[in-house]
Amino acid sequence: MSDATALLREPWQRLERQRQAGKFGIWIFLASETLFFGALLLTYAVCRIEHPDAFAAAGRETNIWFGTINTAILLTSSLTMAVASQAAAQKGRVRQLVLACLGATAALGVAFMIVKGFEYKEDIEKHLVPGTGFALSQPSAQLFYGLYWLVTGVHAIHLTIGIALVVRLVLLGAARRIRLRGSPELEVTALYWHLVDVVWIFLYPLIYLPGRAS
Amino acid sequence: MSADRGRQEGWLLRLWLRNALVWAALLGLLVLSMFLAYIPMGPVTVTSGVAIAVIKSSLVLVFFMELIRSRALIRIAALAGLVFVGVMFALTLADVLTRSGKI
Numbered sequence: 001m002s003d004a005t006a007l008l009r010e011p012w013q014r015l016e017r018q019r020q021a022g023k024f025g026i027w028i029f030l031a032s033e034t035l036f037f038g039a040l041l042l043t044y045a046v047c048r049i050e051h052p053d054a055f056a057a058a059g060r061e062t063n064i065w066f067g068t069i070n071t072a073i074l075l076t077s078s079l080t081m082a083v084a085s086q087a088a089a090q091k092g093r094v095r096q097l098v099l100a101c102l103g104a105t106a107a108l109g110v111a112f113m114i115v116k117g118f119e120y121k122e123d124i125e126k127h128l129v130p131g132t133g134f135a136l137s138q139p140s141a142q143l144f145y146g147l148y149w150l151v152t153g154v155h156a157i158h159l160t161i162g163i164a165l166v167v168r169l170v171l172l173g174a175a176r177r178i179r180l181r182g183s184p185e186l187e188v189t190a191l192y193w194h195l196v197d198v199v200w201i202f203l204y205p206l207i208y209l210p211g212r213a214s
Numbered sequence: 215m216s217a218d219r220g221r222q223e224g225w226l227l228r229l230w231l232r233n234a235l236v237w238a239a240l241l242g243l244l245v246l247s248m249f250l251a252y253i254p255m256g257p258v259t260v261t262s263g264v265a266i267a268v269i270k271s272s273l274v275l276v277f278f279m280e281l282i283r284s285r286a287l288i289r290i291a292a293l294a295g296l297v298f299v300g301v302m303f304a305l306t307l308a309d310v311l312t313r314s315g316k317i
Contacts, residue, residue, distance in 0.1 A: 020285070027288055031295025038299035045303070046310050064248065071244050075270075079237040082278040086229055092222040194279045198271045204244075205263030209251035213259050 006179045015182075022184040023191070030195045033158075037199050040151050044206055047143045054140035059210025061128060061136065062148070066119040067208035070112050071200060077108035078197045081166075085190035088180050095173070098180045102170045105193065109163040116156060148207055155203065158196045165189045236277045243270050 012018035048055045084101035087094045127135040129149070130142040169186055172178040180186055247266040251259060276282045281289055 020287075023284075023288055024291060027291035028294075031291055031298075034295035034299055035302070038302060042303055042306055046306065049310055068244065068248055072241060075237060075240045075244065078240075078274060078278050079233055082233050082236075083229060086233070086280075087226075090225065090229075092225070097226070191279055194274055197278075198274050201270045201274070202264075202267045205247055205251070205267050209247065209263045210260070212251040213254040 007183055015184075019184045019187070022188050026188045026191050030191065033195060033199075037151075037154075037202075040147070040154070041202060041206065044147050044151070047140070047147065048210075051138075051140035051143065054136075054138035055144050056211030056214055057136060057138055058141035058144035058148075059207070060212065061126065062208050063119055063122060064208045064212070066115055066122075067204055070115050070119075071204045073108050073112045073115065074197045074200050077105045077112070078194055080104040080108065081190050081193045085187055088183060088186050090181075094181055098186070099170060099173050102166055102173070102180075102186075106163050106166040106170060109159055109166065112159060113156065113163075116152070151203060152207070155196070155199055158199070162189075162193050162196050165192065233278070236273055240270055240273055 007018075008015050009018060012021070080101045084098045084105065087101065088098045123129070127133050128145050130146045134142055134145075136142075166189060169178070169180070169183075169189060173180045178185065243266050247263050250262045250266075253259065255262070275292065279292075281292060284292075
């Protein structure tokens with residue numbers, strides 16, 4: 001069975017058309033995700049403009065090491081995902097490399113979630129959850145932490161979905177139930193993964209860097 | 215066979231090298247943004263963090279997400295999201311930043 005026959009799905013008649021449609025579809029979805037996260041970041045921007053001192057004080061309470069390590073982990077996962085995706089588009093013998101890179105990507109995603117778990121634990125212990133007994137005296141600092149929990153929580157949900165999609169590809173690929181070389185599914189999963197990384201790239205300076213210089 | 219293997223090893227090396235360069239730049243920018251956050255420069259401190267995030271995300275979009283090699287249709291789809299986010303930010307901030315008093 002040729003690559004094209006193995007990868008072709010209904011209703012497409014040609015693999016190239018299927019690939020272009022899949023890519024176009026995921027980019028439209030990613031554009032809608034950009035608007036979704038854009039709205040959250042805009043809410044943050046408006047609140048920060050109105051309450052700069054409270055946001056600086058709240059930002060200082062975040063753990064910059066957890067944030068920086070997690071950013072490095074996600075950036076590295078994007079490297080392994082990019083290599084997996086680009087290797088799969090080649091004609092050579094790439095199955096082992098693609099599987100290894102996808103496995104590393106999923107493992108780095110899990111590592112991010114573990115670090116985030118430790119960070120959440122610390123935040124809860126420091127009473128940084130908005131509501132009764134909130135640690136900071138400025139009332140507007142609760143706005144920062146309301147957005148912090150919301151945005152990082154929604155990002156974690158996206159990442160969990162990404163990990164599930166990558167693990168699915170690893171399992172199906174290892175069992176030889178799908179062909180990873182030239183797979184449009186792999187290409188689409190990679191694009192989703194990178195967007196989750198891009199969202200975090202913007203969250204990093206907004207959550208972890210405010211108030212450090214003052 | 216050995217010529218095939220040599221060719222394969224060649225593109226594998228180029229593949230890793232190309233992507234590792236982008237990754238190294240991303241990590242370098244991450245460290246830079248962390249250090250700049252501790253230098254008191256007023257509004258420039260905030261701007262530098264966001265500006266570096268824009269550069270980092272552009273690197274991911276162009277090289278890892280391969281917009282550099284994508285068709286015009288894909289680039290337009292990617293641009294559409296950014297344009298509408300731009301409109302949303304521009305219209306909202308045009309109001310917020312020009313208010314005379316506090317809410």
